[in-house]
Amino acid sequence: MPDFNVRSDSVNVEQIMEQIRARIREKRGVDYTEQQLRELAAVKLEKFLDPRGVRSDLLDQFKRRQPTYEPPVLPSFTFEDTTIYETHRGVLAFIRRLLNPIFKLFFNPNTIVHALHTQADLNKVNAEREAVREKQRLEIDALYYEVIHNLVFEMTRLGIETKNLKMRVESIGSRLEFNERRARALESAVVYRSPSDDAIPEPPPPPPPAPRSQPPANAYQRPAAPSFSPPSPQPSSTSASSEQAPATSPGQGPAEGPGQRSRRRRRRRGRRGGTSASAMMSSGQTPSTLTTSSGQAGSAPAPATTADRASPADADQPASPQTTDTAEPRVSLEQAFATDVQPTETRAEEASPAPAPAPRPEPADPAPGTSGDPGDHNQQ
Amino acid sequence: MKLAVVAQRYGQAINGGAELHARYIAEHLAKHAEVEVLTTCAADYVTWRNELPPGVERVNGVAVRRFRVKHERDPKLFGQRSSRVFERRHSLNDELRWLDAEGPASPALIAYVRTHQADYDYCLFFSYRYYQAYHGARAAAPRAILVPTAERDPAIGLAMFRPVLRGVRALMYNSDEERAMIHAASGNEEVPSVVVGIGSDVPQNPQPARFRQKFNIRGPFAVYVGRIDQNKGCKELFEFFQAYLRDSSGRLSLVLIGHSLLPVPEHPGIRHLGFLDDVDKFDAMAAAELLMMPSYFESLSMVALEAWGVGRPVLANARCDVLKGQCIRSNAGLYYETYSEFIEALGAIERNRWLSGALGRNGRQFFREHYDWPVIERKYLDMFDRLSKEPHPSRTIAPLPGWFARRRQELPPSEEVLAALPTGPSLGRPAGRRP
Numbered sequence: 001m002p003d004f005n006v007r008s009d010s011v012n013v014e015q016i017m018e019q020i021r022a023r024i025r026e027k028r029g030v031d032y033t034e035q036q037l038r039e040l041a042a043v044k045l046e047k048f049l050d051p052r053g054v055r056s057d058l059l060d061q062f063k064r065r066q067p068t069y070e071p072p073v074l075p076s077f078t079f080e081d082t083t084i085y086e087t088h089r090g091v092l093a094f095i096r097r098l099l100n101p102i103f104k105l106f107f108n109p110n111t112i113v114h115a116l117h118t119q120a121d122l123n124k125v126n127a128e129r130e131a132v133r134e135k136q137r138l139e140i141d142a143l144y145y146e147v148i149h150n151l152v153f154e155m156t157r158l159g160i161e162t163k164n165l166k167m168r169v170e171s172i173g174s175r176l177e178f179n180e181r182r183a184r185a186l187e188s189a190v191v192y193r194s195p196s197d198d199a200i201p202e203p204p205p206p207p208p209p210a211p212r213s214q215p216p217a218n219a220y221q222r223p224a225a226p227s228f229s230p231p232s233p234q235p236s237s238t239s240a241s242s243e244q245a246p247a248t249s250p251g252q253g254p255a256e257g258p259g260q261r262s263r264r265r266r267r268r269r270g271r272r273g274g275t276s277a278s279a280m281m282s283s284g285q286t287p288s289t290l291t292t293s294s295g296q297a298g299s300a301p302a303p304a305t306t307a308d309r310a311s312p313a314d315a316d317q318p319a320s321p322q323t324t325d326t327a328e329p330r331v332s333l334e335q336a337f338a339t340d341v342q343p344t345e346t347r348a349e350e351a352s353p354a355p356a357p358a359p360r361p362e363p364a365d366p367a368p369g370t371s372g373d374p375g376d377h378n379q380q
Numbered sequence: 381m382k383l384a385v386v387a388q389r390y391g392q393a394i395n396g397g398a399e400l401h402a403r404y405i406a407e408h409l410a411k412h413a414e415v416e417v418l419t420t421c422a423a424d425y426v427t428w429r430n431e432l433p434p435g436v437e438r439v440n441g442v443a444v445r446r447f448r449v450k451h452e453r454d455p456k457l458f459g460q461r462s463s464r465v466f467e468r469r470h471s472l473n474d475e476l477r478w479l480d481a482e483g484p485a486s487p488a489l490i491a492y493v494r495t496h497q498a499d500y501d502y503c504l505f506f507s508y509r510y511y512q513a514y515h516g517a518r519a520a521a522p523r524a525i526l527v528p529t530a531e532r533d534p535a536i537g538l539a540m541f542r543p544v545l546r547g548v549r550a551l552m553y554n555s556d557e558e559r560a561m562i563h564a565a566s567g568n569e570e571v572p573s574v575v576v577g578i579g580s581d582v583p584q585n586p587q588p589a590r591f592r593q594k595f596n597i598r599g600p601f602a603v604y605v606g607r608i609d610q611n612k613g614c615k616e617l618f619e620f621f622q623a624y625l626r627d628s629s630g631r632l633s634l635v636l637i638g639h640s641l642l643p644v645p646e647h648p649g650i651r652h653l654g655f656l657d658d659v660d661k662f663d664a665m666a667a668a669e670l671l672m673m674p675s676y677f678e679s680l681s682m683v684a685l686e687a688w689g690v691g692r693p694v695l696a697n698a699r700c701d702v703l704k705g706q707c708i709r710s711n712a713g714l715y716y717e718t719y720s721e722f723i724e725a726l727g728a729i730e731r732n733r734w735l736s737g738a739l740g741r742n743g744r745q746f747f748r749e750h751y752d753w754p755v756i757e758r759k760y761l762d763m764f765d766r767l768s769k770e771p772h773p774s775r776t777i778a779p780l781p782g783w784f785a786r787r788r789q790e791l792p793p794s795e796e797v798l799a800a801l802p803t804g805p806s807l808g809r810p811a812g813r814r815p
Contacts, residue, residue, distance in 0.1 A: 020724040
């Protein structure tokens, strides 16, 4: 709405009205852009075709508005030779009759009487003709109303259909976009299991779930490197570095077994190899064993990636620059999800204080987007 | 000082504009002088039927002397005579017969004024177009002060009123536009006059929340106060406001207060509350975003003044010169002539809080400076003082011409005279003619 160029402490009504009139002139002028014209046209159409505004009794309304023809109430046109002498006073009528011959000495009333008599006949004929015309017009009007009525209803129906189609297109578009994002998230969460994983014994049963009073783990919290290196008594290739790592942070959830931890480290190491799963796929490498963040795993073993083999100790250095660099794509993904699924993030946070399901043998990798199922987001 | 206030009707329950005006003035002047009201026994302005008892009674502490009306108004006869003098060439006698048909014809009242005029210092005659003002002013010309309450209607073009307007001691106008119109119609610039208007007892602390709670009204709304009548522009208001409501950006609803002579549209955005007492009325005004004033003809809009008194802006019909002039002079209201202007002006008030606030502040200031009761009383007292110091005026109301002269068909239709009068708000510059 208008931003009037008038200071609030010196309101001048005439000036404001001038500005208002200028705005009206502007709107009525020919300087509309194409976009404005389209908007105006859309607004007008929507006003008329708004399904809530369409009257189901439109035709009745039309008919009701049509005034019923009432023949005009005209005075009596009968005009006879005695009309000019008529009076309700008997005495006067007598005098007029008495003086009639004298009147006729001065002028001839017969011609006047004749003319008026003819005129009365003409009026009658005209009135009848007018009544016929009016009747015909009313019949044609009824047809017009029928056509307008049908047009309005048909256009309203089309308008509703168009709106429905628009909504469907929008819905499909949003689903497509979501699926693309989900695919990207899944691709980024793909890990490759090295053959040595098979040698690792099955992890012991997980410890009891954390108490409710424990602060909830933030589903979207970026995992700190030290939290993944709890001291492990198990002899393995990474045990030395694991012993130097601090204990699990309170927000990390239930305690993990050494086998789980080392397996997860290897998985991360595999991701840090610098080649994304999609790139590997496109380059012809077809890992036969794919483990998703949700715990789904392929059945056949696959050869370790180059990165896995080349620098197995890199992953054990929590403060290494590589760790920071490789975490970046996950951050951007987090941000992307955070913008789209903000309400669900809250729900995930609310749900997190509950104890994690105990029998899960392989805790989910805290990869972004996996703390809450995106598919669930869509349903809600 | 003793004053006579002569009005066509008078009473606590009589709420016509001019009659209310007369009562308020009489009651407030009673603080400064001895006031007696001379009026008729009629209560209905259409029939002038004698409904109240003749004699003296007191209304709100003011003595009221009532006289019988000689005959009731015959609407058919009045219509015929109106048509004759407004639309055709006619004689002075036709005009006098029109006045007699209009009423309230009370020769007893006129005779009393003539015989007892010396008992009063001044006689205040209200509404120039009625029988009692015309004949009463002639009967007590040296003491006659006229409060014309003239609107822009064909009656102002009748020739018989010119001698009266030129011959009274003083005129108390309601607005600058009224004064300009009467000056142009009668050429009475030399007659002492002042623009007074009327005050109102606006409460200091109206309670908007009380109104909203009492009538279960939520959200912003515009209020119309007055008779809901086509002559008051309500039909046009309904059309414009319904179109405004169709626009999705419009948030205001319309609350109507007053008796309805017109079907109110059934729309969720339009609500009719009927007649309310003053407390509710002022609460409603204070709760509203603005007051709508769609009337085409007003000599002074008391409702607009009251809205300004509570600090609310007014959206008025610009085709009423008086309303437009008041909006401009007060800088407290916007006005419209067309639907586009209505929408834009309404939107400007609705969406610009500072504008609405500034208009409301200006309105309150305007009301305090010009229409607070002490100001009104002072203007009347100053006029009495001025007249008392004047030497006896040489001018007087010209007597009626002779029998033949009165019957000469030489006067133009009053509608033609009215059309030739200047139009537009009176802002101290030459007024334009209505196209």
